[in-house]
Amino acid sequence: MKKILAAIIITGVMSSCGKKFLETLPINTITEEDFYKTPTDAYKGLVAAYSVLNWDGFGNISLTSEIASDDCFGGGGSSDNGWSQWDKSVRMTDLNSNAWKKYYTGIYRANKFLQKVDGVNFKGDDATKKRYVAEAHFLRAYFYFDLVRMFGHVPLITIPLEPGNYTVPQASADSVYHLIASDLKQAAADLPATPYSSIPAAENGRVTKWAAEALLGRVFLYYTGYYSKPDVAGVITQADATTAIDDVINNSGYSLVPKYQNLFRASAESKEAYAGQNNQEGIFTIQFTYLALGDQSQQNGNRVQVMIGIRGQVLGPYYKGWGGATVNESLYRAFAPGDSRQTASIISINGEGYANTFVKGDQAQYTGFYCKKYTPLKDGNADDLGGNFQTDNYDNFMAIRFADVLLMGAELNLGSNIAKAQGYIDRVRDRAFGDQTHRITLSSKAQIMEERRLELSLEGLRYWDLLRQGMSVAKNAIDNTATDPAFNISFRSETNGLFSIPETQINLSNGSLKQNTGW
Template sequence: MKKIFASIIAISLFAACSKDFLERSPVDEQTETSFYQTPDQALQALVAVYNQLNIGDYDNIHLVSELASDNCFGGGGTSDLVWKQWDRFQEASNMNLGLWQKYYTGIYRANVLLSKIDGVNWGTDSTLKNTYVAEARFLRAYFYFDLARFFGNVPLATKPLTVSEYNMPQATPADVYKQIAEDLKYAAEKLPAVAYQGIPTSNYGRVTKWAAQALIGRVFLYYTGYYNQNDLAGVVTKAQAASYLENIINAGGYGLVDSFPRLWQASAASFVGEDNKETIWSIKFTHKGLGNWDQHNGNRMQVDIGIRSQVLNPYYKGWGAGTVNSKLWNAYDGADTRRNASIISIEDENLTAYAIGDQSQYTGYFWKKYMPLNDGNADSKGGNFQIDNYFDDVIIRYADVLLMAAELNLGTDLGKAQGYYNQVRDRAFLNTTSRKTLTATNGKSLIMEERRLEFALEGLRYWDLLRQGMSVAKAAIDNSSSDAQFNVSFRTETQGLFKIPEQEINLSSGVYRQNPGWAN
């Protein structure tokens, strides 16, 4: 973290952008002291914070959390180690360094902007200032939430640090989550209540009031579950969390897309398109880096999970990470439209040209969500298939809001919980006869299983397991096989937390403490 906080924002960072509002023109180099004068400069600084969302290669947290869950094995090639290490809860010295640096870079940029924003000449437009502050605080909360889930005990900084502050001790999780909750509440209060239908297309990808309220629900459920607490760090109560979700349902203008497969690009001509009415917030990507490895415009996770080294129409090639566990495929009812929309079955799709080659941990199943497609592949657009795939990473869908609201209403309004649950299940089966009845005793387990099926391969399963307790996580993740490459044993002594990079431990001069279950 010392290196991150010691760095100075360079204007060249602002040129690496994604879509629409993020596509800002480069500006001449300026010093930090001469910048932050105008609203346009403030926007460029905000874009620099957003740009950090695009960082991530083989270590994208979406992918890593799926490998750590029961949904996937490490996969990749026979010589690829790090994906298998995440899958098997093995360790390497700096395997999580990219994640640590990504999020603290984003936090640093947000903190610099927030520390400078009062010096911007806003004229009479205080609304714009409040919006930029709210977006920056949302993004800081988002970065800290991923850090806190991943590492547990992390340093907490809400301003740019001086040299003497570089080795600040790790904060307690309660303090970090308190800051996350306060940032998200600010964003939920200050961002305008523009319903989905009124959001300009040029603003897709920017955070909204609804994204802030939805993320409050997600953070509340994780924190209270994982840490066995009644509220979110004394900032958000259960009733308030439910109220935020109700507000999205009643006023956000969102809804479920009529058919689950249409949510995903693999549905081809029937794909409903990005930024549809179910997308509450997504990270935007584009192919426009056109093979420039210094740019991070593309969704680099996609090549990781692509079918290894071969093009099998309609799918394009990749590295074969995250081979899907057959247990996930078998968990679906055969009539559930989500199975074939979420997972590629080599056998069921009759992909007879498939060759295993050096694919490791082959199961016969690959991701369909986020799989690169041959039609419009990055190479054909003048880019590089390794770095220029361009499907957006959908972070929060309306279906998640419904199931979170159902969960929070289980103890207070079972009828409302049932109604929200039914909407998701009805869409999955395209009928109303496949419903299951929620009760006070089985409601939580039914909702958690529905989340497993609805959000498979979307980066939520591991965290849903952890918030149910270590015994639940271990029972789900442990895998025994006559083929040793599929043996996985979840180490409860880690409490589900990952190893803090040794480089950061060393740079702290002994101030940082390694997480339990991991060697220094």
């Protein structure tokens, strides 16, 4: 921990996220003593916390958890052991170090902002200060939620650590979730309730009241399911979560894109039909750009895109990638006939007519299926735009979609207002099939969980949805037996679904960090 946290100081941390309001010049010469004086300083400090959202594909929780779920295998090249370790839940030294560093960097920057903001002269503009503070609380909650889901037992740090104070003991999950819940409640209360249609284009990607309420609902459902608790650490009740999610659905102005396939650039019917990088369904959308133009240190390109792209070749409209997270055929077969989500979500080598042109090469765990939603495209590829396909893919990532909120609403209302729950899931299925004849009569949580698997496939939510239903459910779904041993997977329930804490961090902690059970 010392190496990570000691290195994160205010000088030089302000890197650009690269789009709209996040486009700000890096700061390399301003010292902490000279900073956090003006509203502009505060804004740049806030951008520094936002910028961590872009960091590193190997530290991306969406990719890691998809590979750990039943819907994907590790894939990649035959020597890419890290991905197969996530897939098979086996130990590899420092496998999760990128994620650990990413989240504690983001937490540090949010804490630094919150520590210094009261020293900024906002010249009576209390509304701007209130908004900035609320955004920082959201970001800290967002980073901690990913961190605690992955590792369970983590140090709880609410102020920037100073030299000589780097060994912080692991906190209970309840303590971490108490902070997350409190941060989200404050963010939801203090962020302006600006409807989607009134959000300026220059603020795309910026946290809103609706994003805070949606994440509040997600946190409630995960925590209460995984830990079998009635509320979130005494801070968020089911009534709170239900009210928040219903508010997003009824008042945010966000809505479903009319056709599912047009949500994603790789599956859109045409350039013109594509709903766009910041469309009406993306309640919280992480911004990416190609504008680093090959400068990997900028860390503002979408690295996951190259990781999931078809390995080593340009095939049809798709650009080259590393072949990670190959899709389990069982997911492809889970879609009913006529469900538009199947071909919008998954590339089928045979189904799309590439059997005679595809070259397997050293692709590991080849299934014949790749992730489509965020796969890079040949048209407008990063190389042609002056960047590098390894680092400069630029499709934004919808971290929270309106469809996800509808399904959360169905789950939260299932026991108290079945008509409302039915209406929410109807909207999702009607869009998927393009008619009202494929509706189901909603009667159980299991139906909602299956709908979530199909609607939100390959978006980093499946693993967590399995874990919050219990270890037996997760094991039953993830375990896989095949004639090819490369596909033999056994979920290890003794880990409780948690990932291994990086060994270097344990070694640096002077005994304050203990490895998770099962690792």
